[in-house]
Amino acid sequence: MNPQNSASLDASFFDASPFDVSLSFADTRLVENQRWSTWPASTPTERGPLPRPDWVVASAAAVDTELGILKTGKEADVFLIERAVPGDATQRTLLAAKRYRDSDHRSFQRSSTYTEGRRTRNTRDTRALAKKSAHGREVAAAQWSFAEFAALSRMHELGAPVPYPVQVSGTEILMEFVGDGRTAAPRLAQVRADAVDLADLFAQIADIMRLFAGAGFAHGDLSAYNLLVHDGRVRVIDLPQIVDTVANPQGLDLLHRDCVNICDWFGRRRLERDPEELFGDLLAASFG
Numbered sequence: 416m417n418p419q420n421s422a423s424l425d426a427s428f429f430d431a432s433p434f435d436v437s438l439s440f441a442d443t444r445l446v447e448n449q450r451w452s453t454w455p456a457s458t459p460t461e462r463g464p465l466p467r468p469d470w471v472v473a474s475a476a477a478v479d480t481e482l483g484i485l486k487t488g489k490e491a492d493v494f495l496i497e498r499a500v501p502g503d504a505t506q507r508t509l510l511a512a513k514r515y516r517d518s519d520h521r522s523f524q525r526s527s528t529y530t531e532g533r534r535t536r537n538t539r540d541t542r543a544l545a546k547k548s549a550h551g552r553e554v555a556a557a558q559w560s561f562a563e564f565a566a567l568s569r570m571h572e573l574g575a576p577v578p579y580p581v582q583v584s585g586t587e588i589l590m591e592f593v594g595d596g597r598t599a600a601p602r603l604a605q606v607r608a609d610a611v612d613l614a615d616l617f618a619q620i621a622d623i624m625r626l627f628a629g630a631g632f633a634h635g636d637l638s639a640y641n642l643l644v645h646d647g648r649v650r651v652i653d654l655p656q657i658v659d660t661v662a663n664p665q666g667l668d669l670l671h672r673d674c675v676n677i678c679d680w681f682g683r684r685r686l687e688r689d690p691e692e693l694f695g696d697l698l699a700a701s702f703g
Contacts, residue, residue, distance in 0.1 A: 633670035
């Protein structure tokens with residue numbers, strides 16, 4: 416082909432819009448607690464399910480700014496992140512960044528209970544896990560992040576009220592921030608409610624548990640501390656230990672424990688609910 420003719424080809428033959436970052440890279444200097452968005456480095460399987468919410472910022476020109484810590488936990492810490500394109504007020508969002516610790520720095524020691532029935536495809540990773548090497552500890556931490564990301568994606572697709580999972584990268588999950596402004600929504604344990612509101616909250620939680628059970632899963636560690644209440648609606652969080660109630664030999668025991676935990680919490684607030692009745696309902700949803 417003649418180079419001149421090639422140069423004159425219509426620009427529509429190549430859509431450069433995904434790569435249009437104008438002069439943001441040249442004009443932006445990162446400061447402490449900032450990094451370039453990790454979105455461009457993620458693969459399609461490391462990104463949230465389609466269709467993505469409009470608020471997801473996918474521009475390569477975006478900057479991630481760490482604003483503070485939201486929560487410290489047994490196996491991970493959660494930070495508040497702003498992902499924004501400098502100078503563009505339409506591309507700005509708040510995210511929760513959950514970062515898993517390796518096994519040397521976590522206090523959660525019951526992981527084998529939840530991982531029964533799961534498989535590691537990479538044989539090198541399997542050997543490293545067995546030897547508990549440095550690489551094995553990194554693999555173990557990443558396993559939890561990818562397991563939670565997959566669970567959030569699956570439950571989001573089923574319509575469960577979970578934070579939308581934006582992306583996963585190594586030991587970090589970025590997900591929808593649930594709250595007002597920069598203030599996170601309260602956990603159920605922090606909510607003061609009257610009898611009517613408590614009954615409504617219990618009904619919402621039972622519906623969530625029923626949806627999980629109908630898909631063959633139990634949360635596995637459900638309590639008033641991993642349920643958020645935002646604008647009167649319950650959102651479920653902390654899903655790394657989600658359990659397949661068929662593949663995991665302890666799946667039904669963990670499902671039953673979830674029922675007891677939730678009913679006990681409401682019972683201490685004088686809303687009596689029968690955990691055995693709830694468990695029976697969930698079994699019907701699972702196997703009916």
